[in-house]
Amino acid sequence: MFATFDFDVIRRSLGYLFFDGMTFTLTLTGLASLGGLIFGTLLALMRLSGMKLLGRIAGLYVDLMRSLPLVLVIFWFYFLVPYIGQWVTGSSRPIRVGAFTSSLVTFTLFEAAYFSEIMRAGIQSISKGQPAAAQALGLTYSQTMRYVVLPQAFRNMLPVLLTQTIVLFQDTSLVYVLSIPDFLGAASKVAQRDGRLVEMYLFAAAIYFIISCTASYGVRRLQTRIAFVH
Amino acid sequence: MKRLHMIGLALAASLAAGQAGAEELTGTLKKIKETGIINIGYRDSSIPFSYLDDNQKPIGFAIDICYRIVEAVKKELKLDKLTVEFNPVTSSTRIPLLANGTIDLECGSTTNNADRLKQVAFTNTHFLTATRFASKKSGNLNSIDDLKGKSVVSTSGTTNIKQLTEANAARNLGINIIPAKEHAESFLMVETDRAVAAVLDDILLASFVAGSKDPAGYVISKDAFSKPEPYGIMLRKDDPAFKKVADAATAALYQSADGQKLYDKWFMAKIPPKGLNLNAPISPELKNAFAKPSDSPDPDSYKAM
Amino acid sequence: MRIASPRWLGEVPLWQTESFVNYHWNWRIFWEPAPNGTGTYLDMLLSGLVLTIETAICAWIIALVSGAIMGVLRTLPSKTANRVGFVWVEFFRNMPLLVQLFIWFFVLPEILPNAWGLWMKQMSNAPFYTAVIGVGLFMSARVAEQTRAGINALPRGQKLAATALGLTTFQTYRYVLLPMAFRIIMPPLTSEFLSTIKNTSVAITIGLIELTGEARAMQEFSFQVFEAFTAATLLYLLVNIVVVTAMRYLERAIAVPGYISGK
Numbered sequence: 001m002f003a004t005f006d007f008d009v010i011r012r013s014l015g016y017l018f019f020d021g022m023t024f025t026l027t028l029t030g031l032a033s034l035g036g037l038i039f040g041t042l043l044a045l046m047r048l049s050g051m052k053l054l055g056r057i058a059g060l061y062v063d064l065m066r067s068l069p070l071v072l073v074i075f076w077f078y079f080l081v082p083y084i085g086q087w088v089t090g091s092s093r094p095i096r097v098g099a100f101t102s103s104l105v106t107f108t109l110f111e112a113a114y115f116s117e118i119m120r121a122g123i124q125s126i127s128k129g130q131p132a133a134a135q136a137l138g139l140t141y142s143q144t145m146r147y148v149v150l151p152q153a154f155r156n157m158l159p160v161l162l163t164q165t166i167v168l169f170q171d172t173s174l175v176y177v178l179s180i181p182d183f184l185g186a187a188s189k190v191a192q193r194d195g196r197l198v199e200m201y202l203f204a205a206a207i208y209f210i211i212s213c214t215a216s217y218g219v220r221r222l223q224t225r226i227a228f229v230h
Numbered sequence: 231m232k233r234l235h236m237i238g239l240a241l242a243a244s245l246a247a248g249q250a251g252a253e254e255l256t257g258t259l260k261k262i263k264e265t266g267i268i269n270i271g272y273r274d275s276s277i278p279f280s281y282l283d284d285n286q287k288p289i290g291f292a293i294d295i296c297y298r299i300v301e302a303v304k305k306e307l308k309l310d311k312l313t314v315e316f317n318p319v320t321s322s323t324r325i326p327l328l329a330n331g332t333i334d335l336e337c338g339s340t341t342n343n344a345d346r347l348k349q350v351a352f353t354n355t356h357f358l359t360a361t362r363f364a365s366k367k368s369g370n371l372n373s374i375d376d377l378k379g380k381s382v383v384s385t386s387g388t389t390n391i392k393q394l395t396e397a398n399a400a401r402n403l404g405i406n407i408i409p410a411k412e413h414a415e416s417f418l419m420v421e422t423d424r425a426v427a428a429v430l431d432d433i434l435l436a437s438f439v440a441g442s443k444d445p446a447g448y449v450i451s452k453d454a455f456s457k458p459e460p461y462g463i464m465l466r467k468d469d470p471a472f473k474k475v476a477d478a479a480t481a482a483l484y485q486s487a488d489g490q491k492l493y494d495k496w497f498m499a500k501i502p503p504k505g506l507n508l509n510a511p512i513s514p515e516l517k518n519a520f521a522k523p524s525d526s527p528d529p530d531s532y533k534a535m
Numbered sequence: 536m537r538i539a540s541p542r543w544l545g546e547v548p549l550w551q552t553e554s555f556v557n558y559h560w561n562w563r564i565f566w567e568p569a570p571n572g573t574g575t576y577l578d579m580l581l582s583g584l585v586l587t588i589e590t591a592i593c594a595w596i597i598a599l600v601s602g603a604i605m606g607v608l609r610t611l612p613s614k615t616a617n618r619v620g621f622v623w624v625e626f627f628r629n630m631p632l633l634v635q636l637f638i639w640f641f642v643l644p645e646i647l648p649n650a651w652g653l654w655m656k657q658m659s660n661a662p663f664y665t666a667v668i669g670v671g672l673f674m675s676a677r678v679a680e681q682t683r684a685g686i687n688a689l690p691r692g693q694k695l696a697a698t699a700l701g702l703t704t705f706q707t708y709r710y711v712l713l714p715m716a717f718r719i720i721m722p723p724l725t726s727e728f729l730s731t732i733k734n735t736s737v738a739i740t741i742g743l744i745e746l747t748g749e750a751r752a753m754q755e756f757s758f759q760v761f762e763a764f765t766a767a768t769l770l771y772l773l774v775n776i777v778v779v780t781a782m783r784y785l786e787r788a789i790a791v792p793g794y795i796s797g798k
Binding site for chain 2: 559656740742755756
């Protein structure tokens with residue numbers, strides 16, 4: 001059954017797959033998680049701040065992003081980002097963005113909604129005594145956040161945040177719908193050019209599996225190590 | 231003629247802005263002058279118009295034509311250096327990406343028709359092709375009506391899939407239309423028996439059949455979904471200055487001996503990466519369109535001499 | 536189903552932006568006939584919506600049933616059962632949904648014996664069935680985890696009391712543990728159902744033209760990018776609101792008064 005399959009095609013395209021495809025995927029995952037986390041924390045703070053209007057805006061944003069399929073959001077931003085760039089920078093024409101920048105903006109803004117829910121849970125799980133003590137010591141709101149609350153929240157939620165990053169890693173494969181060359185896109189291009197669908201897709205599945213599995217295992221180990229009673 | 235145009239622009243600019251002797255660039259030319267970069271949209275697998283060779287570099291008949299346009303733009307703007315950047319596009323992303331500024335020129339196998347002229351502009355026609363379907367010889371499918379009730383694939387965003395959809399509705403064929411993302415994927419579906427036929431421009435079908443593992447096993451239908459329609463390099467709409475440059479460059483190319491040479495290079499000789507020779511001599515209609523360059527979307531306007 | 540075009544929409548002028556690039560707005564596009572002859576563009580989008588809902592519900596049934604079984608397996612005393620459940624969850628969780636769909640759609644027919652493979656490929660609704668199975672199994676891993684969490688959240692006394700009363704393991708799960716566990720995990724299950732609905736959009740890559748796919752097709756035929764996607768966005772939001780409200784009613788309806796989960 002497997003005799004007609006040419007697994008050599010994998011070996012021949014390894015360079016292209018990993019240097020072009022996997023670097024794109026990993027860079028996108030890394031930068032989008034970072035950006036998503038920062039923006040997500042900001043959204044969480046907006047929702048938890050006393051100000052009703054900020055809370056409402058952040059809440060609407062999070063609800064909107066969480067109701068839409070990622071595929072639809074990818075389409076939206078791919079065509080929309082240049083116009084947004086034009087509006088933001090006030091230039092006379094749409095800003096030209098490449099596939100990577102557009103994907104980065106998409107994933108950062110999309111995942112920020114999910115990161116914000118995680119951080120919100122994290123911040124709320126800190127006992128009220130902490131910010132109260134900080135206030136008693138004379139720290140301002142931003143100092144309290146920066147030095148007392150956020151570090152603890154981050155540490156508590158680290159396993160969940162990392163799991164969300166793994167989800168992000170898997171979600172990056174969806175840029176396939178725009179023929180953007182991430183790892184799966186690269187595998188797919190080779191598959192279609194050489195007619196070797198089975199080999200390439202099985203290989204791509206195996207690689208994603210190995211990476212995600214290892215990462216989840218790492219997170220589980222981390223979870224047992226940083227768990228602490230409070 | 232161009233000089234008069236420039237003087238006219240300068241006069242208008244000086245009247246409007248009070249700057250004597252200044253020349254106002256608009257649109258794409260302005261953008262190119264300011265950034266020093268021109269963005270070209272290329273296709274993955276529109277052989278031999280625009281596709282990737284073994285080193286993942288875009289090559290093809292339309293790409294070479296676009297290089298001529300780039301040269302002309304460089305001369306027009308008097309630039310020392312003009313960087314060419316390539317952006318991959320698919321049938322369904324090419325128009326939105328042109329509109330939102332990601333690419334300035336789309337060099338591929340895009341059909342010029344009245345519908346699209348509402349959103350974009352085209353320069354002089356570089357090819358004429360009709361929509362046909364390719365199927366395995368063993369399927370014995372000869373006419374469009376033979377496709378009744380079957381699974382047929384076409385590429386999303388093309389005039390081909392639109393014509394297939396319309397024919398399906400008009401003739402009540404009950405065809406299960408499968409959309410694919412790129413031309414290569416469409417043909418692959420027929421190769422793997424997922425679809426019985428692929429509906430694409432006949433020149434693209436010819437390239438795929440010729441490059442397949444078993445060229446003799448496929449047949450391209452004589453029945454066509456459309457008349458031979460013109461391909462054009464796509465430009466942004468409402469940008470007459472840039473269109474003028476592109477029109478002048480393409481007309482100069484087609485009318486000179488270089489035009490025929492370029493055609494022969496891609497259609498009558500071995501092309502990379504597999505050294506395929508399509509052996510498709512220039513049709514009389516296209517020869518006429520080279521001699522008298524036209525950007526008309528009307529297939530009837532292209533007649534043999 | 537045809538929806539009449541509101542008359543006032545006719546008076547809305549087509550306006551153009553003054554910037555470098557003109558995008559020609561045309562909100563009346565929804566009432567213009569679609570090239571596939573089945574009606575207007577709006578009908579196209581609505582048929583996509585119906586397909587989305589059908590796929591989501593069928594996939595969710597698969598996810599619930601197999602996920603619940605796997606989740607229960609992970610809480611059983613038997614070590615083999617635990618391992619089976621663990622492998623199932625890890626397998627479906629560590630591969631992107633898109634890759635899983637590709638395996639089902641492209642790879643499976645090729646590695647099966649020729650006749651079966653051909654039958655799978657020529658099946659008239661192949662993308663639908665593949666999407667249902669693919670999305671269903673992907674979500675079953677998440678449902679399994681939720682079920683496990685739900686069962687583990689119950690007080691230990693429940694299981695012990697059931698055993699003391701002489702119930703078999705099966706009876707314990709059927710009559711004591713599972714009914715309460717499901718009520719506990721209703722909220723996360725709701726969000727998993729919403730995820731299922733969103734995940735059906737990934738199936739456009741294997742040719743299932745559901746709502747997102749129809750919006751894309753509309754964009755390709757009519758060139759009205761923003762109108763098409765705005766409509767799809769609004770429809771997804773609508774589905775979301777309907778599902779969340781319905782689930783809230785369901786939660787209240789089946790709540791057991793006085794229990795922690797009966798809110």
